[in-house]
Amino acid sequence: MQPIDLAFDQRHIWHPYTSLTSPLPTYPVVSARGVELELEDGRRLIDGMASWWSAVHGYNHPDLNQAAHNQLDRMAHVMFGGITHGPAVDLAKQLVAMTPPSLDAVFLADSGSISVEVAIKMALQYQASRGKPEKTQLLTIRQGYHGDTFAAMSVCDPVNGMHELFTGILAKHHFAPAPVIKPWESWNETETQVLEALFAEHHGSIAAFILEPIVQGAGGMRFYHPEYLRKARALCDHYDVLLIADEIATGFGRTGRLFACEHAGITPDIMCVGKALSGGYMTLAATIATRHIAKTIGKGPGGGALMHGPTFMANPLACAVASASLGIIQQGAWQQQVEAIGEQLATGLAPCREFDSVADVRCFGAIGVVEMKAPVDVAKAQRFFVDRGVWIRPFGRLIYVMPPYVIQTDQLKQITQAICAWCECGK
Numbered sequence: 018m019q020p021i022d023l024a025f026d027q028r029h030i031w032h033p034y035t036s037l038t039s040p041l042p043t044y045p046v047v048s049a050r051g052v053e054l055e056l057e058d059g060r061r062l063i064d065g066m067a068s069w070w071s072a073v074h075g076y077n078h079p080d081l082n083q084a085a086h087n088q089l090d091r092m093a094h095v096m097f098g099g100i101t102h103g104p105a106v107d108l109a110k111q112l113v114a115m116t117p118p119s120l121d122a123v124f125l126a127d128s129g130s131i132s133v134e135v136a137i138k139m140a141l142q143y144q145a146s147r148g149k150p151e152k153t154q155l156l157t158i159r160q161g162y163h164g165d166t167f168a169a170m171s172v173c174d175p176v177n178g179m180h181e182l183f184t185g186i187l188a189k190h191h192f193a194p195a196p197v198i199k200p201w202e203s204w205n206e207t208e209t210q211v212l213e214a215l216f217a218e219h220h221g222s223i224a225a226f227i228l229e230p231i232v233q234g235a236g237g238m239r240f241y242h243p244e245y246l247r248k249a250r251a252l253c254d255h256y257d258v259l260l261i262a263d264e265i266a267t268g269f270g271r272t273g274r275l276f277a278c279e280h281a282g283i284t285p286d287i288m289c290v291g292k293a294l295s296g297g298y299m300t301l302a303a304t305i306a307t308r309h310i311a312k313t314i315g316k317g318p319g320g321g322a323l324m325h326g327p328t329f330m331a332n333p334l335a336c337a338v339a340s341a342s343l344g345i346i347q348q349g350a351w352q353q354q355v356e357a358i359g360e361q362l363a364t365g366l367a368p369c370r371e372f373d374s375v376a377d378v379r380c381f382g383a384i385g386v387v388e389m390k391a392p393v394d395v396a397k398a399q400r401f402f403v404d405r406g407v408w409i410r411p412f413g414r415l416i417y418v419m420p421p422y423v424i425q426t427d428q429l430k431q432i433t434q435a436i437c438a439w440c441e442c443g444k
């Protein structure tokens with residue numbers, strides 16, 4: 018195998034949120050199997066990131082490989098305009114069966130951000146179609162993250178630093194304060210007062226309330242009370258506003274329930290899923306709406322068409338792999354795996370609380386977060402973790418892990434020990 022040209026990579030290829038003039042180091046990975054990434058020099062790293070929430074079954078999974086091979090022999094891609102195919106229909110059937118019963122109209126998008134764009138378009142087209150064209154704004158919560166495309170960015174919290182540059186040109190929407198992070202036993206009714214006031218004042222212009230249910234991911238790795246979500250659902254119903262649940266990170270078991278909305282016992286009007294949908298194999302996401310929304314859009318302007326249609330929509334290879342991934346989810350082993358990971362993260366990361374450098378430690382489902390008092394030097398931290406045989410990529414002040422569900426106890430121990438060692442050094 019040719020060596021990977023790292024010099025070319027550094028000079029010519031942008032990586033997520035990096036500069037080409039002062040690039041961060043990149044680690045050359047040549048293969049991945051189970052929960053291990055293999056570096057070019059032969060070192061193996063235990064993966065604590067599941068490739069950003071997605072590789073829940075681990076890498077090189079035989080079922081997913083088989084599904085990809087089988088589909089590749091038939092067709093890798095075909096346009097979805099005027100054509101349909103088995104992988105799309107099979108996957109949509111599974112999505113309709115797994116999501117709450119009222120969600121049954123599926124759009125197969127090619128990334129999480131696009132599924133959010135589509136959800137927003139659905140909401141706007143829905144309102145226009147029912148004679149409420151003045152409902153063009155969105156409501157969301159601070160510290161949220163919904164993607165890097167323009168409509169998605171407009172509902173991300175600009176102060177988290179990811180999209181601040183674009184603030185001036187993004188559509189202006191309403192932001193409620195971020196829900197409080199604290200134990201679930203201590204819910205206080207006053208926490209939603211500002212949210213209620215925003216609904217009362219602006220509902221006439223609001224098409225939809227978009228939020229990440231229970232877990233706010235890239236905007237701060239924050240876990241909030243299910244009562245907040247129940248209140249959000251009730252306010253949406255009362256004020257005639259759609260509820261969009263962005264389950265892109267939380268969907269398919271990560272929080273201990275199949276979907277995070279289940280913690281609050283609520284059903285959104287539109288749900289976005291992605292990441293773990295294809296077990297992290299392929300770039301695929303979906304937006305799933307109620308029949309009522311689909312029917313209403315169908316009676317609307319422009320012949321009732323939902324105005325979105327990317328080239329790689331419903332890519333057959335991605336759909337076939339996603340069907341196999343959902344098949345594994347439906348077998349149900351994830352429940353015990355997520356619970357075990359959660360327990361081990363809670364005990365394994367608890368010692369970090371003792372270190373001066375640490376502001377908070379919090380765990381939920383199969384997610385562990387250590388919030389430092391100061392921003393983490395990413396390059397230095399990555400080197401530290403790679404030297405200890407684990408793959409963790411900190412962000413801002415956050416060191417966080419959401420490993421593949423199939424991680425073993427000793428492997429997860431290596432991860433939590435490495436994090437504790439980093440915190441102990443007071444980095």
Ligand code: PMP
Pocket residue numbers: 069128129130131133162163164165229234235263264265266291292
């Ligand atoms: N919403 C949430 C909650 C996410 O975590 C992400 C990805 N981090 C996105 C949307 C965007 O998905 P993608 O990166 O696939 O565009």
